[in-house]
Amino acid sequence: MKRIGKQTLEFTTPPKIESHGAIGGKKEAGGPLAADFDQTFQDTSLQTESWEKAEAQLQKEAVAVALAKAGRKPGDLDFLLAGDLLNQCISSTFGLLDYNVPFLGQYGACSTMAQTLLMASVLVDSGAARRAAAVTSSHFCSAERQFRTPLEYGAQRTPTAQWTATAAGCAVVSTQGPITVQKGLAGKIVDLGVKDPANMGAAMAPAAADSIYQFLQDTGTGPQDYDGIYTGDLGQVGTDLLYQTLEQNGLDIRARHQDCGLLLFDCGSQDVHAGGSGCGCSASVLCGHILNRMEAGGLKSILFCATGALMSPTSSQQGESIPGICHILHLTR
Amino acid sequence: MKRIGKQTLEFTTPPKIESHGAIGGKKEAGGPLAADFDQTFQDTSLQTESWEKAEAQLQKEAVAVALAKAGRKPGDLDFLLAGDLLNQCISSTFGLLDYNVPFLGQYGACSTMAQTLLMASVLVDSGAARRAAAVTSSHFCSAERQFRTPLEYGAQRTPTAQWTATAAGCAVVSTQGPITVQKGLAGKIVDLGVKDPANMGAAMAPAAADSIYQFLQDTGTGPQDYDGIYTGDLGQVGTDLLYQTLEQNGLDIRARHQDCGLLLFDCGSQDVHAGGSGCGCSASVLCGHILNRMEAGGLKSILFCATGALMSPTSSQQGESIPGICHILHLTR
Numbered sequence: 001m002k003r004i005g006k007q008t009l010e011f012t013t014p015p016k017i018e019s020h021g022a023i024g025g026k027k028e029a030g031g032p033l034a035a036d037f038d039q040t041f042q043d044t045s046l047q048t049e050s051w052e053k054a055e056a057q058l059q060k061e062a063v064a065v066a067l068a069k070a071g072r073k074p075g076d077l078d079f080l081l082a083g084d085l086l087n088q089c090i091s092s093t094f095g096l097l098d099y100n101v102p103f104l105g106q107y108g109a110c111s112t113m114a115q116t117l118l119m120a121s122v123l124v125d126s127g128a129a130r131r132a133a134a135v136t137s138s139h140f141c142s143a144e145r146q147f148r149t150p151l152e153y154g155a156q157r158t159p160t161a162q163w164t165a166t167a168a169g170c171a172v173v174s175t176q177g178p179i180t181v182q183k184g185l186a187g188k189i190v191d192l193g194v195k196d197p198a199n200m201g202a203a204m205a206p207a208a209a210d211s212i213y214q215f216l217q218d219t220g221t222g223p224q225d226y227d228g229i230y231t232g233d234l235g236q237v238g239t240d241l242l243y244q245t246l247e248q249n250g251l252d253i254r255a256r257h258q259d260c261g262l263l264l265f266d267c268g269s270q271d272v273h274a275g276g277s278g279c280g281c282s283a284s285v286l287c288g289h290i291l292n293r294m295e296a297g298g299l300k301s302i303l304f305c306a307t308g309a310l311m312s313p314t315s316s317q318q319g320e321s322i323p324g325i326c327h328i329l330h331l332t333r
Numbered sequence: 334m335k336r337i338g339k340q341t342l343e344f345t346t347p348p349k350i351e352s353h354g355a356i357g358g359k360k361e362a363g364g365p366l367a368a369d370f371d372q373t374f375q376d377t378s379l380q381t382e383s384w385e386k387a388e389a390q391l392q393k394e395a396v397a398v399a400l401a402k403a404g405r406k407p408g409d410l411d412f413l414l415a416g417d418l419l420n421q422c423i424s425s426t427f428g429l430l431d432y433n434v435p436f437l438g439q440y441g442a443c444s445t446m447a448q449t450l451l452m453a454s455v456l457v458d459s460g461a462a463r464r465a466a467a468v469t470s471s472h473f474c475s476a477e478r479q480f481r482t483p484l485e486y487g488a489q490r491t492p493t494a495q496w497t498a499t500a501a502g503c504a505v506v507s508t509q510g511p512i513t514v515q516k517g518l519a520g521k522i523v524d525l526g527v528k529d530p531a532n533m534g535a536a537m538a539p540a541a542a543d544s545i546y547q548f549l550q551d552t553g554t555g556p557q558d559y560d561g562i563y564t565g566d567l568g569q570v571g572t573d574l575l576y577q578t579l580e581q582n583g584l585d586i587r588a589r590h591q592d593c594g595l596l597l598f599d600c601g602s603q604d605v606h607a608g609g610s611g612c613g614c615s616a617s618v619l620c621g622h623i624l625n626r627m628e629a630g631g632l633k634s635i636l637f638c639a640t641g642a643l644m645s646p647t648s649s650q651q652g653e654s655i656p657g658i659c660h661i662l663h664l665t666r
Contacts, residue, residue, distance in 0.1 A: 001461055003411070007435055009461050050651050078336070079519060087420040088645035089440045093522060093656055102340055102519040103658060104448060105643070107422045107438035115437060119452070126459035128334050128342050146647075186412060186435040189426060310438070312421035314479075318383050323426055325436060 001125050005218025007211075009184045015124040016177030017331070018131070019072075021065030022288030023058050025140070025166030027272075031265045036288035037167075038065045044141065044166055052086060052094075055139035055166075058280065059084070059095030062135055062170035062287070070172050074099040077172075078129040081116040083107045084137050084279050085164075086146060091137050101133075109308030110204075110233050111187070112136040113169055113283035114327035117304075120173040121181040121329070130174060137168035138278025147197070147313055160199040162235045163272035165264055169283030171291075178295050183219065183330040187211040189310060191323035197316045201238025201261075201274055204307040207324030208234060209245035212305055215328050216251065223253040227299045230290060232282035232306035232326070233261035235275030260285035260306075282306040294333045301332045334458050338551025340544075342517045348457040349510030350664070351464070352405075354398030355621030356391050358473070358499030360605075364598045369621035370500075371398045377474065377499055385419060385427075388472035388499075391613065392417070392428030395468050395503035395620070403505050407432040410505075411462040414449040416440045417470050417612050418497075419479060424470050434466075442641030443537075443566050444520070445469040446502055446616035447660035450637075453506040454514040454662070463507060470501035471611025480530070480646055493532040495568045496605035498597055502616030504624075511628050516552065516663040520544040522643060524656035530649045534571025534594075534607055537640040540657030541567060542578035545638055548661050549584065556586040560632045563623060565615035565639035565659070566594035568608030593618035593639075615639040627666045634665045 001011045022037045029040035039061060046054040059082065067073065080099060082092035083106040092105060108115035116134030123129035141151055143164040149155040173181065190207040208231050216222060223229060234242055239259050246253055260282040261275035286304055293299045311322040334344045355370045362373035372394060379387040392415065400406060413432060415425035416439040425438060441448035449467030456462035474484055476497040482488040506514065523540040541564050549555060556562060567575055572592050579586055593615040594608035619637055626632045644655040 001459055003461070003463075052647055052651065083438075083440060085421070086645065087647060088418070088442065088643065090643070090645045090648045090653075093643040094648065094653060097522045097524055097656055100521055103522050104452070104519055105416075105440035107416060107440040109421065119437070122455065122459060122461055126334055126455060126461075128336070128455055128459075130336075186437055188433055189430045189436050191430055310421065310423070310426040312419065312423045314385055314420060315423045315427065318385065320423075320427060323430055 007185050007214050008218035011121060011125045011181055013125055015121040015173045015181045016175060017179035018172045018174045018177035019066050019070035020171045020287040020291045021062045021069060022284040023062045023168045024284055028165060028167050028264060031270060033264055033289045036292050051139055051142035052090060055091040055137050055142050056095035058168035059091055059135055059137040062168035063133055066170040066172045074101055077101045077131050077133050079104055079123055079132040081106055081119050081132060082135045083112040085109060085143055108325060109310055110277060110279050111306040111308030111325050111327050112279045113286055114304060114306035114329055117171055117329055118184040118186060118327055121184060124173050133170055133172050135170040136279040136283045138164050138280035140164045140166045143278055157273055158198040159273055160237050161273045162200055162261060162275050162277035164278035165276045165281035167280030167284035169287030171287055178333060179291060180332050181329060182332050185211055185215045185328040187326040189323045189325050191321050193321045195321045199237060200277055200309045201235040202241055203309050203322035204324035205234055205238040205241035206245060207326040208242050208305055208307050211326035211328050213249055223256045226256055226301050226303050228258060228302040229253050229256045230302060230304050231259045233277040234259050234307060235261040237274050304329045304331060340518050340547050341551035344454060344458045344514055346458055348454040348506045348514045349508060350512035351505045351507045351510035352399050352403035353504045353620040353624045354395045354402060355617040356395045356501045357617055361498060361500050361597060364603060366597055366622045369625050384472055384474035385423060388424040388470050388475050389428035391501035392424055392468055392470040395501035396466055399503040399505045407434055410434045410464055410466050412437055412456055412465040414439055414452050414465060415468045416445040418442060418476055441658060442643055443610060443612050444639040444641030444658050444660050445612045446619055447637060447639035447662055450504055450662055451517040451519060451660055454517060457506050466503055466505050468503040469612040469616045471497050471613035473497045473499045476611055490606055491531040492606055493570050494606045495533055495594060495608050495610035497611035498609045498614035498617060500613030500617035502620030504620055511666060512624060513665045514662060515665050518544055518548045518661040520659040522656045522658050524654050526654045528654050532570060533610055533642045534568040535574055536642050536655035537657035538567055538571040538574035539578060540659040541575050541638055541640050544659035544661050546582055556589045559589055559634050559636050561591060561635040562586050562589045563635060563637050564592045566610040567592050567640060568594040570607050637662045637664060
């Protein structure tokens with residue numbers, strides 16, 4: 001691969017997305033993208049004893065579905081790249097343990113799908129892997145009790161709050177497949193001082209603006225060169241801030257932009273306030289809706305720009321702001 | 334790069350460790366490796382307001398020292414690869430925020446130094462990076478209150494417990510430098526059912542045995558082919574179990590093996606029970622003691638086998654066992 005401009009990588013023997021799987025929970029199955037999931041669970045405990053174990057199961061299922069669709073078995077994978085929002089990424093560890101595949105834990109908060117896919121692409125392009133899987137997950141109930149309050153408290157949510165998706169997505173990357181990973185960009189940590197953990201969209205928007213602007217600069221392209229520019233989970237508040245920030249830099253992406261957090265749920269009827277969020281949000285929208293549309297021919301060239309908020313409850317309690325990050329992949333059919 | 338055997342990568346335009354930095358706290362400065370640290374702090378709060386902020390500062394200092402020794406500035410880095418033990422890896426985020434370098438968060442628990450160095454080497458070897466830094470940290474006080482009990486409780490430690498190092502290590506990888514990264518191996522998650530969070534060495538030993546055995550098989554080499562085989566932080570209990578497990582597979586590594594957790598502290602006089610641990614343990618021993626000895630000529634060819642326990646307090650409270658992982662790098666002068 002080669003470097004273009006300041007931050008962008010261009011894959012020279014471009015890695016391909018061989019197959020992909022999207023798993024969702026009950027609310028996701030009741031949303032606008034229901035038909036794009038490979039599997040949904042009406043029982044959000046997935047018949048496990050805890051929300052954390054349920055989330056691990058989501059990740060396990062996502063890999064199983066993606067492998068099955070490619071006609072592959074776990075032994076065909078040289079690496080599993082995964083991460084999640086739970087402390088010490090236990091959904092990934094316990095969800096993927098049984099696959100017995102070399103494991104590289106990634107932490108990018110809600111940007112994890114883009115990060116794992118970027119690293120899997122680097123491994124395949126460089127010859128380090130013949131085939132690698134990128135996977136991540138989130139679960140509304142495990143995220144609420146870890147990051148906010150246990151569900152049993154019945155806490156009220158602010159209008160800027162987003163709803164953590166109960167979902168997982170997995171993409172299998174190899175040298176053959178219908179979708180090509182053309183380019184990638186690893187984002188910088190960007191912190192403009194937002195401190196409200198109930199407004200993640202605002203915290204992540206500056207990072208999305210920074211990475212999108214840099215990618216377009218590096219590649220000498222504009223929004224019109226893509227059929228879609230998909231951000232991870234900025235939700236309504238973050239999306240508005242992204243438009244404002246890019247406009248200050250002379251860029252208008254409105255005609256091409258969609259946000260995974262606004263696609264996954266119907267904000268009005270599903271009571272999710274500012275939109276969806278969580279690693280599983282952009283992961284399942286990419287590995288379901290977006291890649292399905294690309295394969296069906298509706299989309300030829302897109303940017304997948306997953307965003308993450310690199311905070312913890314401890315950092316917020318200690319008065320720290322919420323730094324964001326955004327990694328980008330350019331995918332074509 | 335090319336693949337050898339089942340799991341090993343051989344770097345074909347081998348990446349080099351251009352420089353390295355090791356930072357330690359008060360106890361580390363009083364241990365056998367005191368002279369190998371580039372910087373030590375008698376005030377383990379590093380004049381910050383919290384243990385978490387102190388740990389972030391350790392990481393910041395490690396990168397600063399490594400860059401300074403190479404005569405480089407942050408802008409010379411194409412990527413920062415980092416991770417740590419704190420929930421959502423906040424030491425890395427807040428410690429490295431100001432460097433303004435594309436960031437890829439890695440989570441391998443105490444194996445993080447090997448994982449970040451492996452990924453940095455892949456990025457440099459493939460041409461994705463001209464220069465990348467691998468860094469990680471741990472802090473006794475932040476780890477105790479997050480994983481066990483706040484220090485103020487004065488809890489007693491079991492004989493199998495290990496002492497989390499207050500330390501950080503950073504290696505700068507590029508195409509020039511005195512140390513060559515020859516090969517690497519990403520480990521599988523290995524779980525033999527150990528459930529005692531006060532006996533991490535036992536939990537991680539099977540993963541170390543698995544990865545070391547596989548690396549030697551893949552490369553057709555034996556322990557005698559290396560000047561040193563350094564495990565991450567198995568401590569006394571884990572080291573004994575590693576020997577037993579490898580012997581059952583016909584391998585005796587005793588003559589070449591050392592454990593970073595047993596090198597960093599004098600277990601007898603420093604009251605650390607079974608040895609040192611934490612991401613910062615193997616990171617600072619590698620980026621101080623080991624690389625110093627390689628540069629001075631005492632060691633020509635070593636294996637660095639950092640181990641991690643992929644658990645969280647939540648997973649242990651829910652009755653899960655403690656899966657381990659071990660990533661390996663083969664370094665030569």
